[in-house]
Structure formats: structure tokens, C-alpha cells
Amino acid sequence: xxxxxxxxxxxxxxxxxxxxxxxxxxxxVGDDGMVHLLNEEFTADMRPQLEEAVAECPTQALRLED
Amino acid sequence: xxxxxxxxxxxxxxxxxxxxxxxARRAGFAGIITLVGSEEHLPYDRPPLSKxxxxxxxxxxxxxxxxxALLRDELGVHLRLGAPATGLNTTxxxxxxxxxxxxxxxxxxxxxxxxxxxxxxEGLAGVHVLRTIDDARAIRSALxxxxxxxxxxxxxxxxxxxSSARQRGSVVTVVEAMPTPLARPVGEQxxxxxxxxxxxxxxxxxxxxGVDAIEGQDRVEAVxxxxxxxxxxxxxxxxxxxxxxxxWLTDSGIELGxxxxxxxxxxxxxxxxxxxxxxxxxxxxxxxxRMRLEHWTIAAEQGGAAGRNAIDPENAVAFETxxxxxxxxxxxxxxxxxxxxxxxxxxxxxxxxEGDTFVVxxxxxxxxAGALALEQRSQVMKYRMMIAKGASxxxxxxxxxxxxxxxxAKAANPPPG
Numbered sequence: 001x002x003x004x005x006x007x008x009x010x011x012x013x014x015x016x017x018x019x020x021x022x023x024x025x026x027x028x029v030g031d032d033g034m035v036h037l038l039n040e041e042f043t044a045d046m047r048p049q050l051e052e053a054v055a056e057c058p059t060q061a062l063r064l065e066d
Numbered sequence: 067x068x069x070x071x072x073x074x075x076x077x078x079x080x081x082x083x084x085x086x087x088x089x090a091r092r093a094g095f096a097g098i099i100t101l102v103g104s105e106e107h108l109p110y111d112r113p114p115l116s117k118x119x120x121x122x123x124x125x126x127x128x129x130x131x132x133x134x135a136l137l138r139d140e141l142g143v144h145l146r147l148g149a150p151a152t153g154l155n156t157t158x159x160x161x162x163x164x165x166x167x168x169x170x171x172x173x174x175x176x177x178x179x180x181x182x183x184x185x186x187x188e189g190l191a192g193v194h195v196l197r198t199i200d201d202a203r204a205i206r207s208a209l210x211x212x213x214x215x216x217x218x219x220x221x222x223x224x225x226x227x228x229s230s231a232r233q234r235g236s237v238v239t240v241v242e243a244m245p246t247p248l249a250r251p252v253g254e255q256x257x258x259x260x261x262x263x264x265x266x267x268x269x270x271x272x273x274x275x276g277v278d279a280i281e282g283q284d285r286v287e288a289v290x291x292x293x294x295x296x297x298x299x300x301x302x303x304x305x306x307x308x309x310x311x312x313x314w315l316t317d318s319g320i321e322l323g324x325x326x327x328x329x330x331x332x333x334x335x336x337x338x339x340x341x342x343x344x345x346x347x348x349x350x351x352x353x354x355x356r357m358r359l360e361h362w363t364i365a366a367e368q369g370g371a372a373g374r375n376a377i378d379p380e381n382a383v384a385f386e387t388x389x390x391x392x393x394x395x396x397x398x399x400x401x402x403x404x405x406x407x408x409x410x411x412x413x414x415x416x417x418x419x420e421g422d423t424f425v426v427x428x429x430x431x432x433x434x435a436g437a438l439a440l441e442q443r444s445q446v447m448k449y450r451m452m453i454a455k456g457a458s459x460x461x462x463x464x465x466x467x468x469x470x471x472x473x474x475a476k477a478a479n480p481p482p483g
Contacts (some may be wrong), residue, residue, distance in 0.1 A: 017444075024447075054365065
């Protein structure tokens, strides 16, 4: 099965957490005020919500990689 | 008769318009897309304009959201920039751009809002609003010269500008006509708490006093207040709210009110015409009430939803969201999720209202209605999710108590490293 990866640009992330509110099992803002990934690899069925998280990041800190 | 090729026109080339275009392509729309914008710039991000754009030492570039090559080549978008929409005929599906007709099969209107100004100050040098990159450049260059700054309006934009001007070393006064700032978005008590950040960071905040006149011949010299006092100023920034850009739609037949009146799928009163962002008023199913919001996040979310619905109206999906906005003052992040309007009780569940960090929850009925956080980035979205699920007040309080206990345990026994 094809897997995707999510990249967080730590220079851009300021911990808004919009991604967490879309997919709390994937993203979480830590006490350091940055988003952390709770998983590393994702299957195709998660794509729409991951794309939504990427699109709605206020600092454009997320990227999807196939 | 051959079938007309589908043509999605998106009018308004800022965040909501860009998202509409991207979402339509992502959903598989293969027809023509035209993006129309009144500014000559490619879509750019506005939140930095009142923050880093004013404070960065190096002269910053335009915070462009997408490069032209990506829009043209990868998304296949025809760009009509520097061209304002001037009219709309929904009967024959024609948008007028600079008075020239442009036919569409579906249309997304995302023409945003414009800042309110103070009548009589047009043409007076040194008086600005902040909406566009050109506004931000003018304010930045005034701050470069060390301008004594008066901000009219203690809302979020005004407060961010005050914070940025302080950071640049300017003497700053914020004047607010209401007795407390931000009463509408966060309530009076929390508005006063947020307002205290100004005083704590060396900005003077004058509440409950209106502006009588902006003085100066060709260039601003001072702001005269209703109580007779006078504040000398080289720069005046007016942040007294925005009005949706609906004038060009007056004769279109589209139902207007507080912005464009949309249904729950963001469709306007005209078939095939949707709206998104600052201009769109829609009934939010999650709160059972009509809203028109001027937040970054709503523009992004609605833009995507309107784009998807516009290309596939038969399968249009209701748009619902828990509003989220943020504001950065004096290096501190303020975040709000939910809706404060009509709240009945607030409760401090973390931190200290006089301190540098806190979380306050808002109750309406037996439900959690909102959460306001100062420098609590790890917490606030958890409440957004709870509000989305219709969490009860008790549930939210229990969650907050558990979080506080966990934080206390961690502080007493910090993990190694």
C-alpha cells in the first residue's frame, strides 16, 4: 500500500494547532508551542483530511510527500 | 448545440479566492478557471502585515501565498489581476470586470471587506488604514522614521499595530471609543484583561473617549479627543472595523444584508453563485445562527468549501465550523475558539489573568461555547474539538481540571533532560 509522509517546517510552525483540530490522532501541539506528529506514515484514505490540514495551516508549515 | 465548457470564475484574489481555486482543482474540476483580483499583486497573506512585516529589521518581501508559475502552469488558472469586478448579471451568468463581460458557469465571490475610515481625513498624509500591502508599506516607512503613533480603535488589528509600533520603539497611544476594548469578540471582562497588555508593555490605552478631529494641514499633526485632550502624532492608523465590499453587487439581484446572504452551503440567492470569506453571511449549523466572520481561518475554510460546492452544486455540502482567530501582541499569542456572543459565565481554568498566560472557558446554557487563551498553544485546539462535538460545560471543566493536574505533576517532577 502506498504511504504518504507529512513534513512539518519547524521554522514556519508557530503552534496554531489548526491541523490538530482537523486530525488529533496525527497532530498535537506540545508544551513547546510546536506541532508534533503522532504518526509517521499514512495511508491513502487519510489524504483528504491531511490535505485539509496542509491547506488550512495559517503559517504554511505542513507539506505532504508521497 | 455543443455543450459550453465549464468555467469557474473566482472574484477576489486573496486567501478565500485562492482556496476556492485550489479546492476546485483538487476535487477534479477540469474546466476553465479564472481568478479575478482588484489588487495587482498575486494572492498574498494578510496576517503578517500588522506583525512581522512592520517589525522585521530587513525590508520584508510581499508574503505571496502562491507564485505565478504555480497558479498558471500547475493549477491552470487564468489570472486577471489589477482588475476590479464592477457588476454582475446572474440571469445570463456574466461578471463584469473593469466593465468588460466575463461569462461563467459557476462563480465564487470572495471580494472581502474594506476598512472603515474617518471622514475628512482623506488626503491627509500620515493617516492610514491597514488592509493591503501598500497600506503596510506606508505604515512601515512611517515607523522607520520613528513616528509618534496614535492607533484609533483597540480591536485586534489596531492592537497588533500598536504592539508592532512599540517594538519599533515608537511612542504609542491607542484610543478606543468603547469603555472596554474587544467587548464584542471576547466580552467586557476579558477585553479589559487583554487591554491591560498594552499598559504593561508601554503603550497608552485610552478607553471610553471618541476622536473629535484629526488635526493637520497637509500632514497629520495631532489627534483631538472628545474630552478636549490632544495627542501629537506623526502617524495615525485607523482600525475601526471593516465593511463588506458589496457595493458592486447592488444591482445584481443577489440578496444582500450584512454582506452577502448565503445558505448553509454558501450559495447566494442566485443559482451557481457562491460566496466565501469576509463578505459571506451564512447560517452555521453548529451554532444554529447566522454569522459573518472576518478571520483568516474562516476565509481559508469557506474558500475551499465554496470552490467545491460551486463546481458540483448537486452534491453541495453544508459548511460548518467552530470559529478560530488569533492575534499576536508583544510577543504573546492570543487565541480564541468558539463564539463568545451570548455567553453566561466565564471560568479561568489555567494560568492567571494578571499574568502572561491563561485559559478562560465560556459557558452558554449547559454547553462549552468558547475558549480564550493567552500563550497556551498546546491547549486551545482541544477545546475547539470539544465545541465541535457539542461538549457539555461539565465535560469541559473536567477536562481542564485533569489538564491542570497533569501540568502540576509535570512541574513537580519534570522529565529528565
